[in-house]
Every structure is written in structure tokens, then in C-alpha cells.
Amino acid sequence: EADIYQTPRYLVIGTGKKITLECSQTMGHDKMYWYQQDPGMELHLIHYSYGVNSTEKGDLSSESTVSRIRTEHFPLTLESARPSHTSQYLCASSDLAGDVDTQYFGPGTRLTVL
Amino acid sequence: GQNIDQPTEMTATEGAIVQINCTYQTSGFNGLFWYQQHAGEAPTFLSYNVLDGLEEKGRFSSFLSRSKGYSYLLLKELQMKDSASYLCAVRSGNYQLIWGAGTKLIIKP
Numbered sequence: 601e602a603d604i605y606q607t608p609r610y611l612v613i614g615t616g617k618k619i620t621l622e623c624s625q626t627m628g629h630d631k632m633y634w635y636q637q638d639p640g641m642e643l644h645l646i647h648y649s650y651g652v653n654s655t656e657k658g659d660l661s662s663e664s665t666v667s668r669i670r671t672e673h674f675p676l677t678l679e680s681a682r683p684s685h686t687s688q689y690l691c692a693s694s695d696l697a698g699d700v701d702t703q704y705f706g707p708g709t710r711l712t713v714l
Numbered sequence: 715g716q717n718i719d720q721p722t723e724m725t726a727t728e729g730a731i732v733q734i735n736c737t738y739q740t741s742g743f744n745g746l747f748w749y750q751q752h753a754g755e756a757p758t759f760l761s762y763n764v765l766d767g768l769e770e771k772g773r774f775s776s777f778l779s780r781s782k783g784y785s786y787l788l789l790k791e792l793q794m795k796d797s798a799s800y801l802c803a804v805r806s807g808n809y810q811l812i813w814g815a816g817t818k819l820i821i822k823p
Binding site for chain 2: 640641644645690700702703705706708710
């Protein structure tokens with residue numbers, strides 16, 4: 601099973617601030633993902649990556665950016681936070697070489713924008 | 715469009731059996747996943763089906779019928795710790811995961 605770490609776990613910030621949510625995994629997985637999830641709702645894909653220097657946009661990507669300079673690291677940046685960004689952000693990774701390509705999740709970052 | 719339907723909430727009794735259904739309509743199909751998510755925590759992988767039939771893993775089993783666009787997760791010998799949301803996710807034709815909103819399972823003593 602993958603070891604995935606996210607920091608910070610909780611973040612409260614003001615509107616207009618630039619923030620970066622960190623995600624790291626130690627299993628050498630090729631693919632990594634960022635999801636947004638509101639309570640009781642489905643996961644929405646924000647961005648994903650197939651490997652180093654590869655990034656793709658998901659459904660909710662327009663207000664954020666990602667980078668994949670190292671295999672283990674996949675940070676998500678919000679250039680200007682707004683109250684509508686208040687949500688749970690989940691990072692996941694999977695092994696592209698595996699038949700099943702199961703996604704394993706980090707503990708999440710709960711973001712509140714005032 | 716693509717969609718996944720699951721009941722919003724189910725209630726069951728400790729020690730009993732519960733079946734959580736999932737129906738899907740997607741552009742192509744490359745496997746179906748079930749995840750468990752406790753409140754405030756991240757989803758954890760439970761099972762994967764890509765061929766029709768039943769996959770058993772301890773107290774949990776998952777069934778798939780591709781022709782019917784249907785799956786279910788069967789939980790036996792329910793324990794209080796099984797109280798959680800259960801998420802159905804389908805890997806579509808372009809290998810993206812489409813997620814259901816989850817079924818909140820409440821276990822009563």
C-alpha cells in the first residue's frame with residue numbers, strides 16, 4: 601500500500617491569499633491526482649499527472665495549478681483563494697505498471713477560506 | 715453523460731448483512747472499484763471488479779454485471795466500525811475514474 605503524505609492537514613486563510621498544498625508519496629508511483637470533495641459529495645478531479653513533467657487538467661482545474669518536477673512530489677497551488685475554495689482536498693497516487701491501477705489516498709487537507 | 719447512482723444512506727444492525735448497490739452509465743468500462751471512507755478521513759480501497767461475477771475478500775464481497783451496468787458490495791457480520799460511506803467508482807473508456815457520491819452506512823447495535 602502507498603504511503604502518501606499531505607501538508608498542512610488543516611488550513612484557515614483569508615480571501616485573496618496564494619496557497620500551496622503539499623503532497624508526497626514514497627512508493628515511486630507514476631500517477632498522481634488531486635481531488636476536491638465536499639461533505640457527502642462525490643470526488644471531483646482537479647489535476648492529474650502520469651509522471652515527471654506531465655500534468656493534465658481535470659474537471660475543476662481552472663483556478664489552480666500543479667507541477668510534477670519529481671516523481672514523489674505533486675503540489676497544488678491556488679493563486680488567489682476564495683470562500684468557494686473551502687473544501688477537503690485529497691491527493692492520491694497509483695502505479696501505472698500495475699494491472700489494477702488502484703488509487704491510494706493521502707489523509708487530506710481541509711481548507712477554509714474566510 | 716456519465717453517472718453513477720448509489721443510495722444516499724442505509725441503516726443496518728450489528729451482526730447482520732447489508733448489500734449496497736451501484737448502477738452506472740459510462741463511456742466505456744475498464745473496471746469498478748469500491749472504497750470505504752470514514753467521516754473526515756480519506757477513502758481506502760476495498761475491492762476491484764473488471765469481469766462479471768463475485769469477488770470475495772473476508773467479510774466483504776463485490777459483484778459485477780457489466781451487461782446490466784450494476785455492482786453491489788456485500789458486507790457480512792456487520793461491526794460498528796463498518797459505519798462509513800462506501801464509494802463506487804468506475805474506470806471509464808479513457809481510464810478516468812468516475813465517482814459516485816457514496817452511500818452512508820449507519821450500523822445500529
